[in-house]
Amino acid sequence: MTGFAYHAPTSVAETLALLGDHARAGRRAQVLAGGTDVLVQLRGVDRTPRALVDIKGLAEVNRLHVGADHVFIGAAIPSAHLNENAELARLYPGLMEAADLIGSTQIQGRASVGGNLCNASPAGDTIPALIAVGARCVIATASGTRELPVEAFVTGVGRNALVSGELLLGLSLPRPGAATADAYLRFTPRTEMDIAVAGCGVSVTLDAGGVCTAARVGIGAVAPTALLVEAAAAALVGTRLDEAALNAAGAACSSAASPITDKRGTADYRRKVVGVLCRRAVGIARDRVLAHRA
């Protein structure tokens, strides 16, 4: 008798019923997608017995749909599958860069963007990139579905806004037009297999004259949760994304940051680096829009 159980439901309704049953019985249940965080936690910091609810048999969380206005990315799709999709790489190069930075080839074969979000690590690479593209979480509830912007989904270190009995089905992303592009940069001491010291995702929209008409900036690893930095976006909108605008956006990111000092970097260092990443990421996103026009 280990107290562990494994369930592999095949529908959203069955999953919610399972989660609800466990909650009412006072038993712990944990949703399992790729398992690259859950299994590590299970072997280390958190060995408490629980029911593991494997959602990979659900059609909805494996659904990838590129629509005219929105793109839906099912919560359990492994990042390797997303990165092999040429259309996603074209529409969201920044988000795909972020997904491609997580772990090794082995990890990417299992790890999902939905899991990265639910795990709610301050350094999760896809979270600032999702914030930048304006992604919304589509959540199955007992009474239907609800949506939350990504920046409101993560509520603290390792905590998210799901309440007992809810399930993240996937992410709904506005489909960018040709005048919009995103980019994601993170800083790590190594180029692979490392965790962000700081990260920054941006999305910019330029009019025909090269003036920025809309922007979103998300920063990661410099606060308990990834943050939407509206002041950075405000510094970009209405400009031609010249050096002064980039510097102002970078400064806004540095002041929005409230980093910790740990083995990966001091708080001062992270505050400085996140500003640099913002400036560079905006430059990359701008160049991507211009390249569409070339």
Added chain:
Amino acid sequence: MDKIQIGTSINGEAVEFLCEPQQSLLEVLRDTLGRTGTKEGCSTGDCGACSVLMDGRLVCACLVLAAEAGGHEITTIEGLATDAGLHPIQQKFLEHAALQCGICTPGLIVATKALLDRHPDPDETTIRYWLAGNLCRCTGYDKIIRAVQDAARSLAHPA
């Protein structure tokens, strides 16, 4: 909790086993099924020693529950050689002495197979990034890269 009965395919052979809900595929491969070619290193997905293919996709067996393997095709290091001899990747690892203590070797060979199945002619940067999740504690990386390059040539132009 009763054990769970799982039916899977390992190296092309139908295999049934019983497992605990929280047991990893790595534990079952080694301890239940006696297939010890797949090595245990960190058990936290960092070192790649337990690399296996699941439906052709490279994964760490330590980060897959045994129960998750139900209905999937698993390929381990034991599935590479045939009666005719070693797999060309294994042969090239030998020829280039791309192993020292050997613990990382099965994982590296399986990871190399996944690489060459997808990218038959990878450049050195692609090889190094693809294999970044396979740690060699003896730090014999350079010979490993040479063996992978030679294996790619050998697979493209069989003797």
